[in-house]
Amino acid sequence: MTNHEDYVMISDKQKGLEQVIHEMFPNVAHRNCVQHIYCNFKKAMKKLKDVDEPAHKWLIDHADARDKPIITMLELVRSKIMERIQKRYVAMSRKLGIVCIKIKKILEKVVADSVGYTIIWNGKHGFEVKAHAEQYTVDVAKNWCSCGSWQLSGIPCSHSIPCLLHLRKFAIVIVKECYRKDTFLNIYSNVINPLNGMSLWDKDNAFPLQPPPHVKLAGSDIV
Structure with missing residues (x-):
């Protein structure tokens, strides 16, 4: 295997690999398995529930983007943040006085x-x-x-x-x-710029990702 920037290594719960990959393949990107990230996130959410149950409940109830595919989820999160920044800036700019x-x-x-x-x-x-x-x-x-x-x-x-x-x-x-007030407005003046839809995005010339080949297990009725 060559030390090429087009390669990406994905590991699952192997903390020692991070340093090894960085030393042996400095140009190769290192990513964690989604299942590994999910397990860590689940543990963190359980700790949050033990510390502050109302905060945990609020996060569970506000899950509009959680069940979406990754790109759709990120786009939904981006648009919500974009709208939130705009609303807060406009609301504060209409307030009188020099403090919040x-x-x-x-x-x-x-x-x-x-x-x-x-x-x-x-x-x-x-x-x-x-x-x-x-x-x-x-x-x-x-x-x-x-x-x-x-x-x-x-x-x-x-x-x-x-x-x-x-x-x-x-x-x-x-x-x-x-x-x-001026500090608040200065913070929320950093807006998120609007984006075009997916049909207008730049095309990537890299090799497209393909799903792994489907293998029918012996004795299984699932096709």
Whole structure:
């Protein structure tokens, strides 16, 4: 056998072959048997069900493309993703404000929770915040609070709100960039381009794949 790029090797559950094929036949493509991939996928789905049964049920219920031939399935998945990206981009572009809707609602709750808090300013970036029976320290220059919420989420916590207001800063402007509307639109601006139907696809000059010869087993009624 020659080391030619036209060859494809298919193996089933032979992990050691991957390195051997790469070393001995670097130009030959190595693929896994579909049955091997299916078994691994089935195990992963079982683990998912054990961890999160509602998520597993959602995946099972949304199986429009799962029973289709491979090309038809991929085309259906592509068209669904294409439509999903377009819908999300249009929906967000129509929203007002500089942050996403869910983040705006979180900020509204954070502001409401901060009512009644008192602060002591150190004259620079530090604040001592008395939140009813608790006390926290806030550094607005570092987007930091001793409660840890601001650092973990990237969204100003309730303890930081009176500090920001004292400095005439707005929490909605200080949230992490990943929560901003312009970031969302930038992500979903990478659209999937439309494709022609199969009748207009380029013809491949390679040797066409043929099904294996059918052999009638002795004593079998199946033709």
